[in-house]
Amino acid sequence: MKRLLFICVVALISAVLFGCTAARNSADPNANNSEDSTGSTEENNSEEGATITYWYWADNSEYSQLMQDIIKEFNETNDKGITVVGEEYPWDGGGYSETLFTAAIGGGGPDVASFKLTSTPLFTANDLLLNLDDYIANWDKKDDIDSNIYDIMKQASGTDSIYLMPWNTQVLYVYYRPSIFEEAGVEVPTTYEELLTAIEKTTMDTNGDGKTDVYGFGMRGATGGQEPWGSFIHARGGSFDDLTSEASIQGMKDFIDIYSNGYAPPTASTDGFNEIIANFKSGRTAMTIHHTGSSAEMVDTFGDDVSAFPFPAGEGQWTSMGDTENVIFESSQHKDAAFEWVAYLAAEKGQEDWTVATGNVPVSKSVQELDFFQDNEFMKASIEGMPFAGIVPIKDTTTEWISTIWPNTVAAALLGDKSAEEAMKILQEELHAE
Amino acid sequence: MSKKSFGNRILTLYIPLGIILFFLVFPFYWTFVTSIKPERELYGPTVTYWPEELTFASYAKLFGEFNFLLPMFNSLLVATITTVVTLTASTLAAYAFTRFDFKGKNIFMSLFLTNNMFPNVLLLIPLFAIMRSVNLLYTPTSLVIAYATFTIPFSVWMLTGYLKDLPSSLEEAAMIDGANRVKAFTRVVLPVLMPSIIATGVYIFIQSWNEYTFAVLFTNESTRTIPVTLKNLIGQLGVQWDLLTAGGIITIIPVCILFFFAQKKLIEGMTAGSVKG
Secondary structure, three states: OHHHHHHHHHHHHHHHHHHHHHHHHHHOOOOOOOHHHHOOOOOOOOOOOOEEEEEEOOOOHHHHHHHHHHHHHHHHHOOOOOEEEEEEOOOHHHHHHHHHHHHHHOOOOOOEEEEOHHHHHHHHHOOOEOOOHHHHHOOOOHHHEOHHHHHHHHHHHOOOOOOOEEEEEEEOEEEEOHHHHHHHOOOOOOEHHHHHHHHHHOOEOOOOOOOOOEEEEEOOOOOOOHHHHHHHHHHOOOOOOOOOOHHHHHHHHHHHHHHHOOOOOHHHHHOOHHHHHHHHHOOOEEEEEEOHHHHHHHHHHHOOOOEEEOOOEOOOOOEEEEEEEEEEEOOOOOHHHHHHHHHHHHHOHHHHHHHHHHOOEEOEHHHHOOHHHHOOHHHHHHHHHHHHEEOOOOOOOHHHHHHHHHHHHHHHHHOOOOOHHHHHHHHHHHHOOO | OHHHHHHHHHHHHHHHHHHHHHHHHHHHHHHHHHHOOOHHHHOOOOOOOOOOOOOOHHHHHHHOOOOOHHHHHHHHHHHHHHHHHHHHHHHHHHHHHHHOOOOOHHHHHHHHHHHOOOOOHHHHHHHHHHHHHOOOOOOHHHHHHHHHHHHHHHHHHHHHHHHHHOOOHHHHHHHHOOOOHHHHHHHHHHHHHHHHHHHHHHHHHHHHHHOOHHHHHHOOOOOOOHHHHHHOOEOOOOEOHHHHHHHHHHHHHHHHHHHHHHHHHHHHHHHOOOOOO
């Protein structure tokens, strides 16, 4: 009987708790957990005093606090009485985009969310994102962002429209060791041909034992290597659109030659991010390609003996761009207020606060001009690379191509199992398969 | 002779036992040690198996600026209510399935089984839309209901197995002595079934405590549960190992306490029906 009584009491408590949570939900329409705050059931269309929800992920607890501070400042300073409610969601190895999609397709989701370019086709195919063309055309700070960035946003959606508001980027550049350059007697390359020469000359046997001690280029042959590789292809005038063109194949031949001539470590065909960074930090390589995400540890390791330059131009010029954008959802009832918020993050105080604190590359030209960015050689190399930065085409095949096809095919080419022509034919067919 | 048998015991019992224990305990030890290392040592080039300098800064940060008490409370609330609701529903359902004959009994049981064959992720969007339309989204209630969709069917099957092994003559005897069906159930069946109920309850509690997929979608900042909060510490470019391991250690404490108290009953429940005679 006591047990039954116990179960009844617990059940009663549960019922009370249920009631409380449900009551809280319905009694507080402006609370940050309310459905109304997502805007999807909001009746009031006025932008004055609008409350919008913003989903974002943060890479660590400092960034999390930083975003909350930026939101707080925006809420206090914007003259339209807009209130942004920030909701942090886990990055979850990219699962963030799936969570966002599920919520949006389920009729919920936020007004605004931080976003990755690669997810664009999925969301635009389901008409979930707001077309920003008119907003950007009428935006007074439209020209504060490089036109190339807008082009990348269009390319991601596969249309002539912009659905993503640029926020911050990571642009790949070439790290180099000034002391090794000096020892090899080479200058910082300004052309692609000079880069190839520098790679050759900085490959050195420093102790005279007949073995290479410093390799000119820290090549990334494992997943992720398609980004630096793309720079070689474009430098010969090739492109992702036609990987079987003569120019693209020549770029591939250059890439293979670097490895087969021994200008890259023998492990390059399987080297990933950790290996190229470790090789560079240990002095085993004279140059490697990455972005500002690793610059702090490079400076920790080498002090002044590390610097950077943008990937130089040949027939063409291209470097890979990592990205984080913001999107406004079509379901939002406060689209104008939502645009005020994404504009604040793209080219106003929010842009400066976020990029200065996180070390990401700003998209706003006026923020790029700040001493903080101009005095940092890695930031400068990134900013210089921005006008020719790009992305691997986003297709249904891209994920598989990046994770499996590219590393396997390029490894086979580097090891001599496939010719440059054969490898590029496979890469072309697999990337552009219908 | 005794020396030889002692040697045999070491070789055949203690050494294998030690190796197994090492594999079981070392991850927990490593998690704990990581949580009390200073940042300099944690990310330093030298691996240390015991910190040169002890610090509980990650725990202080976790409960201070990270406000870990809130997700702990939310997880406890959701897991406890889910366990109570599921056990109440599934014990009664299992009793009905084993003691009464009614039309569609087998169909219902099969439905419960097939429910578990679908990946939970398939239910995500429909449940999200339902919760949204009934204004339950972002409340602990939405999680309890979502968890009940897979804990109740499983628990019904589990308890049905136990109840089938329980002779109905027990309650029949009670009813001959004047007890009605309810009295026979509460006074006779429930006490005997208690180990099985506890075993099922522990399963439900752990499922609800660790669940992530529904939790990330059905909660917001104020109703986040532990798995979602911990996952926030794994960023795009790095992991905050100090906070993550401290959170991990804190997370397993309630489960350990639960096991500590339920251990005896749990073993009885898990072995119930294993020997017939």
